[in-house]
Amino acid sequence: MYTQALDSADTAAPQGDADEGGRRERFQGRIDRDEKIEPKDWMPQEYRQTLIRQIAQHAHSEIVGMLPEGNWITRAPSLRRKVVLIAKVQDEGGHGMYLYSAAETLGVSRGALIEQLLAGRAKYSSIFNYPTLTWADIGAIGWLVDGAAIMNQIPLCRCSYGPYARAMVRICKEESFHQRQGYELMLTLARGSAAQRAMAQDALNRWWWPSLMMFGPSDAHSVHTAQSLRWKIKRFSNDELRQKFIDVTVPQAQYLGLTVPDPELRWDEPAQHYRAGPIAWSEFHAVLKGDGPCNRERLAARRAAHEAGRWVREAAAAYADKHGADAVAAPSG
Amino acid sequence: MSSAIAAEYPAATAEERCEYTLRLADTSLVAGQRLAEWLGHGPALEEDLALGNIALDLIGQARLLLALAGRVEGRGRDEDALAFWRDAAQFRNVSLAEQPNGDFGRTIVRQCLLDAWQLETYESLAGSTDVELAGIAAKAAKECRYHWRYSAGWLVRLGDGTEESHRRVSEAMQDLWRFTDELLAPDALDARMAECGIAPPAAAIRERWEQRVAGALQAAKLPWPAHQHYPWHGKRGVHTEALGHLLATLQQLPRAYPGVSW
Numbered sequence: 001m002y003t004q005a006l007d008s009a010d011t012a013a014p015q016g017d018a019d020e021g022g023r024r025e026r027f028q029g030r031i032d033r034d035e036k037i038e039p040k041d042w043m044p045q046e047y048r049q050t051l052i053r054q055i056a057q058h059a060h061s062e063i064v065g066m067l068p069e070g071n072w073i074t075r076a077p078s079l080r081r082k083v084v085l086i087a088k089v090q091d092e093g094g095h096g097m098y099l100y101s102a103a104e105t106l107g108v109s110r111g112a113l114i115e116q117l118l119a120g121r122a123k124y125s126s127i128f129n130y131p132t133l134t135w136a137d138i139g140a141i142g143w144l145v146d147g148a149a150i151m152n153q154i155p156l157c158r159c160s161y162g163p164y165a166r167a168m169v170r171i172c173k174e175e176s177f178h179q180r181q182g183y184e185l186m187l188t189l190a191r192g193s194a195a196q197r198a199m200a201q202d203a204l205n206r207w208w209w210p211s212l213m214m215f216g217p218s219d220a221h222s223v224h225t226a227q228s229l230r231w232k233i234k235r236f237s238n239d240e241l242r243q244k245f246i247d248v249t250v251p252q253a254q255y256l257g258l259t260v261p262d263p264e265l266r267w268d269e270p271a272q273h274y275r276a277g278p279i280a281w282s283e284f285h286a287v288l289k290g291d292g293p294c295n296r297e298r299l300a301a302r303r304a305a306h307e308a309g310r311w312v313r314e315a316a317a318a319y320a321d322k323h324g325a326d327a328v329a330a331p332s333g
Numbered sequence: 334m335s336s337a338i339a340a341e342y343p344a345a346t347a348e349e350r351c352e353y354t355l356r357l358a359d360t361s362l363v364a365g366q367r368l369a370e371w372l373g374h375g376p377a378l379e380e381d382l383a384l385g386n387i388a389l390d391l392i393g394q395a396r397l398l399l400a401l402a403g404r405v406e407g408r409g410r411d412e413d414a415l416a417f418w419r420d421a422a423q424f425r426n427v428s429l430a431e432q433p434n435g436d437f438g439r440t441i442v443r444q445c446l447l448d449a450w451q452l453e454t455y456e457s458l459a460g461s462t463d464v465e466l467a468g469i470a471a472k473a474a475k476e477c478r479y480h481w482r483y484s485a486g487w488l489v490r491l492g493d494g495t496e497e498s499h500r501r502v503s504e505a506m507q508d509l510w511r512f513t514d515e516l517l518a519p520d521a522l523d524a525r526m527a528e529c530g531i532a533p534p535a536a537a538i539r540e541r542w543e544q545r546v547a548g549a550l551q552a553a554k555l556p557w558p559a560h561q562h563y564p565w566h567g568k569r570g571v572h573t574e575a576l577g578h579l580l581a582t583l584q585q586l587p588r589a590y591p592g593v594s595w
Contacts, residue, residue, distance in 0.1 A: 066373035066381070073369045077586040077595040078413050079362075079396050082369070083389055089372050090385035097378055135586055135595075193593045301374065309376025311501070312437045315494025322493065 002061035002125040002149060002214075031232050036162035039105040047231055050224070051161050052106050054233065056113045059099035060124035062092045063117075064298050068132045069141060077135060084181055085138060091174045098170065102163040118303050126284060127214050129292030136189055136196075136203035142182015144204075144211040144249065150175050151245045152215065155235035183252065190256040197257075204253065205261045212276065213284040215242040243273060250274045342462055342530035351406040352425065353526050354466065355415075356568045357454070358398030359426035361473075362416060363576070364447060365391030366583055367434055376437050383483055387444070390476040397469045417587040421576045428567035429512035431576040438491050438498065439505040444484040446509060449545045450516040450538070452477040457533030466531065485549040492553025503555055511561040515568065517542060522568075 023042055030037065037043055066089050073089065076082035100110040116122040127145050132138065153172050159165040189200040216222060216238040228234035236244075253260050264277030286292065345353075368388035375381035399412040410418075429447055434440045455477055458470035491498040519527070519535035526532035550557055567573070587595070 063373075063378070070373040073372055074366060074582045075586055077417075077590075079392060079399075079416055081595055083392050083396075086369055086372065086385055086389050086392070090382055090389075093373075093378050093381045093385070097382075100378075188595060192595075193590065195590060196593055305374045305376070308374075309380075309437065311495065311497050312376035312380075312491070315491050315498030318494045318498075319490040 002058045002152070028230070031160050031230075034158075034232075035160075036165065037160050038162045046227075047233075048106050050228065050231070050233060051164065052103055052108050055099055055103040055106070055164055056108075056116070057123050057125070059096045059103060059113065060117045060122055061128060062096035062099060064124045064128045064302065066092050066096075067298055067301050068128055068130070068294070069138060071132045072135060072138050075135070076138075081185070088142070088178050088181065091178070095167075095171045095174070098167040102161075102167045105163045114306070118299070118306055120290070120299060123288070125214060126287040126292060127210050129287050129295045129298060130206070130210050131294050133206070134199050134203060136186070136199040137207070139182050139185030139189060139200065140203035140207040142178050142180075143186050143252070144182075144207050145214070146175050146179040146182060147249060148211050148214045148245050150179060151241050151248075158232070158235060160232035186256055186258075190258060200256065201258050204258050208261050209279065209283075210287075212242055212246070212279055213281075213287075215239075215245065217281070217284070218279075246274050246276050343528060345463075345526065345529040345531055347405050347407065349522065349525060349529075350463065350466075350531065351402050353522060353532065354398055354402040354405060355425040356427070356522075357458075358395050358402055358415070359424045360430045360447070360451070361391040361398065362395035363424070363426040363579060364430040364444070365389075365395060366579060367430070367432075368440070368444070370434055371440065380437070384440075387480050387483065390473075390480065394469065394473045394476070397472075401465055401469065413587070417584045421572050421580055422570045424572065424576060424580070425568050425570060426572075426576075427512070427515050428565040428573050429509065429516065431567065431573060431579055432509060432512065433575055435505065436501060437487075438501040439509070441484050441487045441491060442502055442505040442509050444480065445488045445549060446513055446516070446546065448477055448481040448484050449542050449549075450513075452481050453538050453541045453545070454533070457538065458531075461532065462530040481545075485552075488549050488555075489552045492550075492555045499554065502553065506550075506555055507558055510558040511563055512565055514561075515565040518564075520566075520569065 024044055027037075027042065027044060027047075037047075069085065069092075070089050073082065073085050076085050100113060103113060104110060113122065117124070127148075132141070150172060153168055153175060156168040157165055157172055159168065186200055186203075189196040219225060219237045219239045222238055225234060225237050229237070250260055250265065262277045264275075266275050267273075268275045287295065290296075365388045368384050368391065371384040372381055372388075375384055395416070396412045399415045403410040403412065403415055427447075427450075429443060432439075432443055434443075452474065455470040455474035459467055459474055461467040461470065488502060491502045493499070517535065517539040523532060523535050527534045547557060565571075565573075567576075
């Protein structure tokens with residue numbers, strides 16, 4: 001998912017003091033009673049750190065995710081599609097903002113998190129390291145990538161940490177709107193000319209497997225799932241969510257008249273599930289490590305924007321110093 | 334220019350109305366396309382969102398105006414036919430709108446000069462004898478008020494920020510000022526539209542534009558630039574080199590796959 005790297009990294013050992021045991025027990029009790037944990041409440045250090053990393057990865061994913069779709073804004077094939085795409089990319093920037101704000105409630109600044117991203121020390125979803133080569137990729141991202149994101153994020157609306165859960169409620173509403181827009185775009189192509197259908201099929205071919213990888217490593221190899229489930233940061237395992245996504249998405253592909261690029265895909269009648277073939281985990285780990293098709297370009301674009309904007313941010317700060325932070329710079333009118 | 338006295342004005346031909354509407358439509362479309370290039374690359378997240386908002390407003394205005402121009406023209410062309418299937422020489426935007434973004438300061442200078450003109454123009458057009466145009470203009474004027482607050486606000490912060498920011502916007506202002514005369518100097522069509530009660534008289538727009546821009550320049554500690562003579566004629570279809578590249582990107586997909594819907 002947007003936070004898939006959590007499952008393959010390790011955390012520092014917990015630190016304890018005399019009261020730690022009792023506090024931890026009371027904390028877990030609150031979680032077990034489905035109470036929300038709020039910023040000023042006591043929380044174990046590892047809970048705080050796990051959340052910071054998860055929310056930051058999610059925020060970074062939104063920001064980096066603006067790039068592959070932004071790649072087609074100037075080339076959208078109708079004015080309606082153009083405004084829909086601009087609004088979507090803008091929503092992603094907005095999601096990044098709420099999420100950075102949610103992370104700030106845990107005591108880390110947006111600036112510090114962005115520095116980590118630009119330094120290559122923070123992760124973001126592997127999916128945004130794939131290129132958008134045709135217009136159909138914009139449909140495929142909405143349909144598959146946002147579809148996969150929703151599978152993961154709906155349960156996060158019930159996450160034990162209040163500010164994150166509340167941010168997710170709004171984000172999920174917008175994501176599901178994006179998912180429908182993406183599917184509608186795919187449907188238009190699938191019902192269009194032969195060239196448009198080929199474009200749609202090609203996009204599905206390229207985005208299917210990376211979308212399944214968004215859910216992170218299989219449960220057998222996921223190191224943090226159990227603890228995150230106990231803390232109700234996570235509600236379902238990676239494999240459960242991946243299966244849910246496959247079950248929902250395969251019939252959607254059939255409705256489009258497109259072929260899921262998995263020769264081993266079959267319907268398991270007794271279990272009432274679609275069974276997918278094996279995922280190429282070596283590709284997943286390569287992308288996560290920085291060796292995906294666009295890792296370098298994505299980070300370079302973020303760094304270039306940050307560097308090119310430095311003088312602007314400095315000017316805004318200098319102006320605020322001269323005139324007071326609340327000074328309204330606009331002249332009349 | 335209420336409808337009660339509309340009868341006192343001579344009637345513009347459909348061709349004149351279409352041509353004038355395209356000037357407004359294409360200016361919004363081209364400026365919106367330029368601003369949309371910023372998404373994901375702005376100096377801060379807030380600026381990405383703000384520039385995206387303004388791009389959305391401008392392209393929204395363009396859609397309404399292009400549809401109107403198509404109806405007035407009466408040849409069955411809709412917003413997309415007009416946006417994607419005309420060549421540069423058929424575009425009627427003012428030359429300022431098509432100028433490349435450059436750095437954030439240059440974009441702000443371009444927008445500031447353009448926003449002031451669009452704001453004054455749309456506010457006046459809200460009282461046009463062309464009721465359809467008046468309706469679109471009333472909505473656009475509200476949007477342009479926000480655009481102006483944003484761009485003028487940044488002009489002031491950059492002009493009165495650091496030495497570097499002052500130098501950058503100052504250079505951009507010196508460079509882009511040469512395109513402002515086209516906004517303000519009426520040609521035969523502008524004069525005809527004013528005569529027909531459709532558009533405001535150019536002199537009134539010039540006066541209000543100059544007053545507005547002078548206020549922003551003063552607050553930004555920038556001098557009023559020297560007058561630069563070169564008659565740009567974007568609104569008559571004679572553009573700078575920049576427009577061809579912008580349109581090559583904008584129009585590529587529908588032209589590569591003609592006759593399909595998207």
